[in-house]
Amino acid sequence: MANNPFxxxxxxxxxxxxxxxxxxxxxFLALATQTGGSYSAMEIVSPQLSGPRPHTHDQSEEYFxxxxxxxxxxxxxxHYDVEPGGFVHVPRGIVHEFKVLTPxxxxxxxxxxxxxxxxxxxxxxxxxPTGGRLAGPA
Numbered sequence: 001m002a003n004n005p006f007x008x009x010x011x012x013x014x015x016x017x018x019x020x021x022x023x024x025x026x027x028f029l030a031l032a033t034q035t036g037g038s039y040s041a042m043e044i045v046s047p048q049l050s051g052p053r054p055h056t057h058d059q060s061e062e063y064f065x066x067x068x069x070x071x072x073x074x075x076x077x078x079h080y081d082v083e084p085g086g087f088v089h090v091p092r093g094i095v096h097e098f099k100v101l102t103p104x105x106x107x108x109x110x111x112x113x114x115x116x117x118x119x120x121x122x123x124x125x126x127x128x129p130t131g132g133r134l135a136g137p138a
Contacts, residue, residue, distance in 0.1 A: 001032065001034075001036045001037050002033065003034075003035055003037075003038065006030075013028050015028075015126075015127050016121060016125060016126055021050050021051060021052065022048075022050025023050075025045040026117075028041075029043060031117060032115045032118075035114055037114055038112065038114065039110055039111060040111045040117040041109070041110045042108070042120075043106065043108055044105075044106070044107050044108075045104060045105070045106050046107075047104055048101070048102060051099040053097060054095050054096065055096070056093055057090075057093075057111070058093050059113070059115065059116070060092055060111040060113055061090065061091055061112045062109065062111055063088070063112070064082075064087065064088040064108070064110075066083065066084055066086045066106075068104070068105060069100060069103075070082065070083055070100075070102045070105070071100050071101060072098060073097070074096065074097050075096040076094045076095060
């Protein structure tokens with residue numbers, strides 16, 4: 001895997017649609033294949049009342065930085081109502097889930113080490129090969 005410096009210009013990067021309790025749009029900012037596996041990062045736009053069922057990542061930590069909207073997280077039984085600028089850290093092996101409370105949300109999600117993002121590419125639908133501004137709260 002390569003681990004060379006790179007820059008992802010604003011509104012660029014491949015975007016995928018992924019259905020999981022709602023239609024989510026993922027714009028990939030950094031893939032594990034670009035970071036030597038050290039991490040991956042994506043921008044996610046999700047509709048109201050959507051979010052994953054309780055799950056874990058045994059090999060990776062997961063981090064969320066909420067940019068727009070309001071999202072309720074449950075992490076290891078703790079409830080967090082997160083507003084823009086809020087950050088959530090999920091250690092590996094910890095059960096977590098979230099639900100979007102506003103008409104939509106936009107967040108940055110990261111895995112460390114990277115790799116789990118591959119499921120969204122494998123099971124998603126490519127909608128924008130080079131990226132583009134994702135629709136989300138104004």
